[in-house]
Amino acid sequence: xxLRSVYLAGPEVFLSNAGEIGVAKRALCGEFGxxxxxxxxxxxxxxxxxxxxxxxxxxxxxxxxxxxxTPFRGPSADVGTVFELGYMTAxxxxxxxxxxxxxxxxxxxxxxxxxxxxxNNRQCWTDCDxxxxxxxxxxxxxxxxxxLAAPVVARDVPSAERYTDLAGFRACLELARRLP
Amino acid sequence: xxLRSVYLAGPEVFLSNAGEIGVAKRALCGEFGxxxxxxxxxxxxxxxxxxxxxxxxxxxxxxxxxxxxTPFRGPSADVGTVFELGYMTAxxxxxxxxxxxxxxxxxxxxxxxxxxxxxNNRQCWTDCDxxxxxxxxxxxxxxxxxxLAAPVVARDVPSAERYTDLAGFRACLELARRLP
Numbered sequence: 001x002x003l004r005s006v007y008l009a010g011p012e013v014f015l016s017n018a019g020e021i022g023v024a025k026r027a028l029c030g031e032f033g034x035x036x037x038x039x040x041x042x043x044x045x046x047x048x049x050x051x052x053x054x055x056x057x058x059x060x061x062x063x064x065x066x067x068x069x070t071p072f073r074g075p076s077a078d079v080g081t082v083f084e085l086g087y088m089t090a091x092x093x094x095x096x097x098x099x100x101x102x103x104x105x106x107x108x109x110x111x112x113x114x115x116x117x118x119x120n121n122r123q124c125w126t127d128c129d130x131x132x133x134x135x136x137x138x139x140x141x142x143x144x145x146x147x148l149a150a151p152v153v154a155r156d157v158p159s160a161e162r163y164t165d166l167a168g169f170r171a172c173l174e175l176a177r178r179l180p
Numbered sequence: 181x182x183l184r185s186v187y188l189a190g191p192e193v194f195l196s197n198a199g200e201i202g203v204a205k206r207a208l209c210g211e212f213g214x215x216x217x218x219x220x221x222x223x224x225x226x227x228x229x230x231x232x233x234x235x236x237x238x239x240x241x242x243x244x245x246x247x248x249x250t251p252f253r254g255p256s257a258d259v260g261t262v263f264e265l266g267y268m269t270a271x272x273x274x275x276x277x278x279x280x281x282x283x284x285x286x287x288x289x290x291x292x293x294x295x296x297x298x299x300n301n302r303q304c305w306t307d308c309d310x311x312x313x314x315x316x317x318x319x320x321x322x323x324x325x326x327x328l329a330a331p332v333v334a335r336d337v338p339s340a341e342r343y344t345d346l347a348g349f350r351a352c353l354e355l356a357r358r359l360p
Contacts (some may be wrong), residue, residue: 014311016302048316052326073289073307074254080321082259086266109253122196127253131194131343136228141260146232163311 005035006176007059007088010068011078012163013040024166032173037062059084064093064179066172069140069152070100070162075108076140085144094149096176098168099139100157106135150175185215186356187239187268190248191258192343193220204346212353217242239264244273244359246352249320249332250280250342255288256320265324274329276356278348279319280337286315330355 006029012021022038029036037058039051059065065088072078077099088095101108106125110116115128125133138145139154153172157165186209192201202218209216217238219231239245245268252258257279268275281288286305290296295308305313318325319334333352337345 011311014313016299016306016310016312048314048318048322049326052322055323056327072311073256073293076253076259078321079256079259079262080323082262083266083269083321083323086263087270089263090267090270113253119196126196129343130196131191131252132196133194134228138228141258141263142228142232143235143260143263146229147236163309 004033004063004176004179005037005061006173007062007065007084008036008038009065009081009084010163011070011072011081012068013038015163017164021164021166025169028166028170028173032177034173034176055084056087059087059091062088062093064088064149064176065095066169066176067095067097068099068163068169069097069144071108071140075105075112077144082144085147089147094176094179095147096150096153096172097144097148098153098155098172100155100162100165100168102139102154102156104135104137105140106133106137109133149179184213184243184356184359185217185241186353187242187245187264188216188218189245189261189264190343191250191252191261192248193218195343197344201344201346205349208346208350208353212357214353214356235264236267239267239271242268242273244268244329244356245275246349246356247275247277248279248343248349249277249324251288251320255285255292257324262324265327269327274356274359275327276330276333276352277324277328278333278335278352280335280342280345280348282319282334282336284315284317285320286313286317289313329359 008025018040026036039055067085069077113128119126153168155168188205198220206216219235247265249257293308299306305315333348335348
């Protein structure tokens, strides 16, 4: 198999041990014959526009993406990661994803929003602002679901390991290895 | 000027009057010589995969995007909208955005997360989970900023009109009209 490069998207770049996670992810990539491109490694850039350009360059050179779509500061995934997922989808590259919270979007929202309720007039669930909550049983907004090359790997992980557990990431590598 | 089509991305599709907002956005597009493609109009599809395919088809046919990046269920923008922003960026089409909350990401996070604090060891702001909060003074994650064809239109809008106020949207149309 040709060595293929994987863009490693996820909010773990914000952890205090972001570098270690990157080393671990890249090592796992190596086990599966992939080259991991991790945006959280210290490249010397501190200016945000330089970081943006580096991430775009890494995505352009990558053959596929594995995105960590674990909920981040709310019921949904990290927006930086989601931007990258959309970018790679439009680039026609295979996209894989995992989440360390297996609950559906409605349940996630109910957990965080005590005012989420079923609106009998609209016949749908709504949040504290009165906006509809998608209740399709999907893990997140539907746009994050149907472009994936394989179904999301969804696992429940203890909250302390929510951003560091890599079993779902490994499962994505298994799926990616089966690519033709 | 040739009539150009604009993909109208934003969480207003979840409002009870999503259809009205779509009519208003499309009317504003018409004033500026654009054709608005609004994903929230009832097209008869109820299945989420059909909605996904319709949104992708609309983006492919659109010449540009105007994204409503107002915070949604947390400090950051709606992930569906952000996926679409990344998609259009990779498609090489001009991207414009507005937010009806002008605060920077750090201030937005501080508002919602009482445990956000400055970590003296790491010399950065962190959230309740110990993850770094970007403190670049940007309105959201840096990936949402530097691909835009013009700076984000950021305005503070009373909370009741947060998802319906269209002044920022109109300002994006003004910017888009200047495109060569």
